[in-house]
Amino acid sequence: QVQLQESGPGLVKPSQTLSLTCTVSGGSISSGSYYWSWIRQPAGKGLEWIGRIYTSGSTNYNPSLKSRVTISVDTSKNQFSLKLSSVTAADTALYYCARDHCSGGSCYFDYWGQGTLVTVSS
């Protein structure tokens, strides 16, 4: 059973860089046709996709966040990471990592982490 676990600071100061890591267990991050995504959800609001990475290093980003986002992968540690720069209070949210399973010409999020709350405040 694949499991994902987010980790990182729960509090980030405005203008600084938010950094989170997702550790994948129960399977290799390199196996299969999987992208690895970050998704966030402000309190009481909907889901917003941030971006994803394939183990080859290929990435896709949300156009509205692209200038501030970097997603990377470390296959040796079975982890992938998110960096979001120049954060403001609007970046306060529950951040999820998820597996983006691609097969038969379609992709979908089949495994999710439990989420980690990041608050942007001085």
Next chain:
Amino acid sequence: QSVLTQPPSASGTPGQRVTISCSGSSSNIGINYVYWYQQLPGTAPKLLIYRINQRPSGVPDRFSGSKSGTSASLAISGLRSEDEADYYCAAWDDSLSGHWVFGGGTKLTVL
């Protein structure tokens, strides 16, 4: 403002059939599959419907999906109290190098 448009709320009584709509555009729903996720209170979203109308193992056949043009719908028949949750539609958008887009979510209340 979400790219896909859903009604913010829906409701029904036990046993009823409810539908939740999701409206998009020619760059997302119009040309790609639609997915539905269920988020129970305090939990991560869970895949409910994929490729428009397919259900993962374990999802009851009370849940079904459909698509027409640039819109999609989720139908829940035989409504049960445990169906009370937030429901999100999602689709890949082919514009701007490609990216996932979500609906704003629909809160389903079982009266």
